Amino acid sequence: MPRWEPDARERLVRAALDLFTEQGYDNTTVAQIAERAGLTKSTFFRHFPDKREVLAAGQDTLCRLLADGIAAAPGSATPLEAVAAALDTAMTAFAPGRRDLGAKVEAVIAASSELQERDALKQVGLAAAMTEALLKRGVPDPAASLAAGFGVLAFQRAFARWSDPANQQELGELARQSLRELQAASIALS
């Protein structure tokens, strides 16, 4: 039976992020992350398979929230309306209290090719989750893949804005705003 460690996961994420920021991703070990969090290495490994996965914590939750949001959108919703509803719900449920982490996460990823790889995988995973949920609603391909692509771009742009300490808007609001900008831009593509 694992000991009861309140917020262990959150503490590990924050410790990893601080260490990656201070001394670089490559120079940071799992042992150091656990120590900084006041936890053991075995606790770390109950939560994450390796240090690379720490910053992807929550990807599965995010994928599930987005897919549920798309499934729950009204039957009359267009593909992009379903994506907008899903982003709004998922961002609001996912992000509260984590705003201070945003800018750190962005900086740490920008400094590590290994974390950039993990981030690429996350982008593709989010797109796949939304595509699948749209196909289940009866949206045909390639419309489903395209709408999911809009959703990923909206998420990325919203997250970058939200991570700016000067920005006061909520992540859900930023995601909707980004999606509207993408829709407007799409008209001028061809």
Next chain:
Amino acid sequence: MPRWEPDARERLVRAALDLFTEQGYDNTTVAQIAERAGLTKSTFFRHFPDKREVLAAGQDTLCRLLADGIAAAPGSATPLEAVAAALDTAMTAFAPGRRDLGAKVEAVIAASSELQERDALKQVGLAAAMTEALLKRGVPDPAASLAAGFGVLAFQRAFARWSDPANQQELGELARQSLRELQAASIALS
């Protein structure tokens, strides 16, 4: 001075693909790939850093061809016209003589999570190369990111069709066709 090994790179790709197909990606070593290709391990490492990179061979070339194609499109071309021209040129220059590899590559990637990760990275890399080339043409963001996203989806769909042995169309033609389908689908998104 490395010895002269005609087509070493191509032979390594084909050997790796055969071994991944026969015995699985995880069970295949660099030594086996080199042996099957009739080359030494050190020759392998002159061409690729590890076995994961073998199937990403050519990604840099593809990115360069796409970026050059976007840069070379007429000044009057819309963002998607520039992407279409780039895909057409890049696919035609990139793919000849490799059609027999397509289906094997698709099957091997589908069977390995490590290769799926590498493939995700490739998708994001292609998108970044096209986005950057579009920004250099003066296409603003988010239109540049969106058009690049269309380009990546068109490439993926075209490659999947081209890999079907029953298909007789050229990859460039399939890419243009896929891009037209994406444009048509985009109208019904919102």
